[in-house]
Amino acid sequence: MKIRYKLTLLFTLLFTLIICAFAAFIYYSSAENREDEYYKRLKQLAITKTNLLLDAKVAPAVLQLIYKNAPNSLFQEEVAVYDTSFHLLYHDAVNIDKIKETKMMIAEIVSKGEIQFNQGPLQAVGFLYPYKGKDYVVTAAAKDEYGLAKLNQLRFILLLSVLGSIVLTVFAGYIFAKKALKPVAEMVDEIEELTANNLDQRLKVENSKDEIGELAVTFNRLLDRLEHSFDAQKEFVSHISHELRTPLATVIAELEISQNKERTAPEYQKAIELALKDARKLARLSTSLLDLANANYDQTEIRFQELRLDEVLLDARNEVLQHESDYKVNLIFDQEAEDDDFISIQGNEHLLKIAFINLMENNCKFSEYKEANVAISYYQDKTILRFSDQGIGISEQDRLRLFDPFYRGENHYYAEGNGIGLALTKKIIGLHQGDISVISEKGAGTTFIVTLTHV
Structure with missing residues (x-):
């Protein structure tokens, strides 16, 4: 996989994780806030209805009639009032009884002062209500249709936003990676054009202080060393072919002349002496050429x-x-x-x-x-x-x-x-x-x- 695709993938994954975490935080914060607010609303409504019953002396039948005739009564908050001995004093709809209070529940409310709980899709609250020196147990339950609808709408918006952001991030990440790696792509094109015949060319350095620039500078230094070594090698080969030809030809000629005609011992000795002289000269030349080749190497290679x-x-x-x-x-x-x-x-x-x-x-x-x-x-x-x-x-x-x-x-x-x-x-x-x-x-x-x- 190419680096630009890896960068795009990593960039997208990172952004997806961040945006999903952000969306989840918003959604669960909103859900918790909705739940707390609705519990407060339930309690406040229950207190209002209890005051009408106990303080204003409104007849229970009237309160039940209001509850029954209220619009959307199916989702209306249902309130019940008990004394601490589990005697029912008022109930909005006994036949429906959303909470289905028990003696144990009433005892828990009395001991804790207030409880909040969920019963299926309903939110319910139970609390002690003091009135004229006497304690009453009040319960209320309902489903927050409006709040849940808003929460579902928020969830849809967040989901749509996350998906849209991911798609945009993929395109933006690809463009970003392509632009960021453009100098590398140009560098690759320049390197592909390099051959043994144009080692003197160097990569362009846009900014020597960034990582791409440092890479180009380092590669140019490598090219300097390669060019130096290559030139030294060509020069060495050229010198060898030029300088070894003459002494070798002299040695061969002297030996061939000695071979063509039978000679006396002193003449052979003279020929051998001349050939030996040229051979020593050849040996000195070879040693000098090798020393010159060693000296032409990069200084970093010499101890x-x-x-x-x-x-x-x-x-x-x-x-x-x-x-x-x-x-x-x-x-x-x-x-x-x-x-x-x-x-x-x-x-x-x-x-x-x-x-x-x-x-x-x-x-x-x-x-x-x-x-x-x-x-x-x-x-x-x-x-x-x-x-x-x-x-x-x-x-x-x-x-x-x-x-x-x-x-x-x-x-x-x-x-x-x-x-x-x-x-x-x-x-x-x-x-x-x-x-x-x-x-x-x-x-x-x-x-x-x-x-x-x-x-």
């Missing part, structure tokens, strides 16, 4: 923890020196940290180590003496790292595209590379809410400046 930057830098330095024994990396601490918080950040150790290794290797590769200097400056809110060398420097034209994936500048003749390292480093620093910039002058060396915020 962060509290890290000491000096420890990560030392690990990165050791790894660089382990792979390239002719490299030299100097760590320079500008001052001692006054507090551990000054050198701690929330980060991913593996990714940060990759970024620092890339910067160190980049300094060493393009330095005449294969040397990199890493200066660390601590501040209360941030740490600044400077990776510098005294190498060949970078032209202004290359600096503009230095962090583009797979971009190789005019320095590519100086050292081998695949153009992934600096792009990966910038991505990693960005994931850590940091900043990276470069200062370089042709022939005067290069300095990369990394700024990271503390925990």
Whole structure:
């Protein structure tokens, strides 16, 4: 069942319960009020007739004649007067006797002073009436035809009103639910139009403070993450197909040339050495591509923890020196940290180590003496790292595209590379809410400046 129908049904049921409870309250309040008023009317009429009998000395026959000749005498109030010993002093119509008083009833009236009760469709009242020092028992009974007719009319009106209200509520509830869910229906139509080719489209947000607006905003954030991941995946696949083709083709060509013609052992050894060199290059490229793909994921998917930057830098330095024994990396601490918080950040150790290794290797590769200097400056809110060398420097034209994936500048003749390292480093620093910039002058060396915020 659709939500609009559920809302309409729930709205109708709720309103029906409320309106029925309200109608029942009105009806039963009116019925109780009618009954009380008619009891008072019966008593007052009985007192009037008793006064005529006892005080005005009107003959019983005259009172009975008035009762008999009254219009609609069938529903006329019937009055009877007894003494406390159950002796009948007066009765409007003994032959009818609507109440049919008993000795027990008279005794109950004497003991309680007044009783009210129903006898079939009749309302009856019995009470003690003192007159000149003597007590009399008076009873009266009748059917409130007028009051009951009014009550039946009220019941019909209430029933008709409830049914009409329910019908109107169904229509009003449906219109209300349809209008309330209209933004959701529009949102569904917009979502259905989304494909892999138009993930840049976003849902319209009418009011970001209501629940529908919050849903649209949340869905747009989901689309942002999906678009980012999808673009990263497409970029990754494109890069793999582009970058792996050349080294693979080189390896295959070298092996095919060796296979086509029988060669000497040194020639085979040379071919194997060349193929092995290309294979290692291919392995480094694959590792870099995988690291770049990992760095392109949503930050929420990467595990962060509290890290000491000096420890990560030392690990990165050791790894660089382990792979390239002719490299030299100097760590320079500008001052001692006054507090551990000054050198701690929330980060991913593996990714940060990759970024620092890339910067160190980049300094060493393009330095005449294969040397990199890493200066660390601590501040209360941030740490600044400077990776510098005294190498060949970078032209202004290359600096503009230095962090583009797979971009190789005019320095590519100086050292081998695949153009992934600096792009990966910038991505990693960005994931850590940091900043990276470069200062370089042709022939005067290069300095990369990394700024990271503390925990």
